[in-house]
Amino acid sequence: MLRRGRNRGVTQTVGTVRRMFERGTGGGIVGLLLLAALAGGCRAGEPRDAGRPGPGGDGHAWTDRGAGGEDRHTVAADRGDLRSADFVLVDGADVVRVRTADLGDDLYRVSTPAGAKVRPAVSVSDGTVTAGLAAAGGAGPALVEVALHDDVRWRVRLGGGAQEEVLDLRGGRIEEVELTAGTSRAEVTLPPAVGTVRLVMSGGASRLLVHLAGDAPVRVRAAGGAGRVSVDGVDRTGVAGGTVLTPNGWDTATDRYDVDAVAGVSDLVVDRT
Structure with a gap:
């Protein structure tokens, strides 16, 4: 049908x-x-070929129209009855943008612009969406845009690194975000906490900005040290590795945030949206 x-x-x-x-x-x-x-x-859970395949003809990437009328390489799949899922980006890019949105029957959408040097190649298995990047033949930057269904509880892992990573997840249901490869700048906006919402940065960053869309307490650990750490407007400089900033009530809070900068970071800012 x-x-x-x-x-x-x-x-x-x-x-x-x-x-x-x-x-x-x-x-x-x-x-x-x-x-x-x-x-x-x-069929549910399978990447859809929406028309003409992208370069390579593997049936994964298809060409759709962006908001400005431009062609885009986009992959999507039906949500089915999934209530929780993992999203993993395994390849590096120039810029990665991730957001949550009402996608209707789609579980996710991954796209790159027409003319980009890469196109998405995605597989889904046992509730894990694994996205990679294949050569597309263009000369444009590797800009990857990801939309995740906002009614699915997600664990997100960016494993390939990028010059810039922007994750606007304020409208979604998030359990954990993990940035496992280095980046110049990462900006993560998390939704109001339900349970413990974790952000782990293990790849290192020049600047990590974390915006919390809620007033739940946040614990910040600078395991790799930091040039500056700012939490809820309180600045600390020359922060030694292994420093843990734990506010009163965090240990017993039902809903809370846990920010863990495993690798070193020059500038770490945690604030409220």
Whole structure:
């Protein structure tokens, strides 16, 4: 069964097949075969091919239209009945942007601009979305944009590193964020805490900005040391490795944040949105 409005490439193709029947062009059998192939290609949890494959023709990347009308390489998959999931980006990029949003029936969407030197290649297995990057033949920067369904509880891990990583997760349900590779600048906005919400930075950063969308207590550990640590407006400089800043009530709080800078960071700022 085809899903209306889920995929522009599919919608356009269905329209083309319908016109073939109406005009009597002799393409009826081909059209029936094409519709059958499309109907069988959108099973839950599988990356969707929304039309013409990206370079390499592996069926993972498809071309969609961005908000400005530009072509984009985008991969998406149906959510099914998932209530919690992991998202892992395994390859490095120039810029990585992650956000949560109401994606309807989609579990996630991963995209790169047309002309970028990379395109997304994604697999889903046992509730883990693993995203990699393949060569796309363009000369543009490796800008990766990720949208995650805001009604799924996520554990997010960025493992490839980037010059800049921006994660705006304030509207989602987040259990843990882990930045495992180095970055020049990382900015993470976390939603109101439900249980313990963890942010682990193990790859090192010049600057790590953490915005908390709630008033739950936050513990900050600078395991690798820091040039400056600012928590809720209180600045400390020359922070030694192993320093742990724990506010009163954190140990017994039901809802709380735990920020762990395992690797060294020049500037670590934790504030409230």
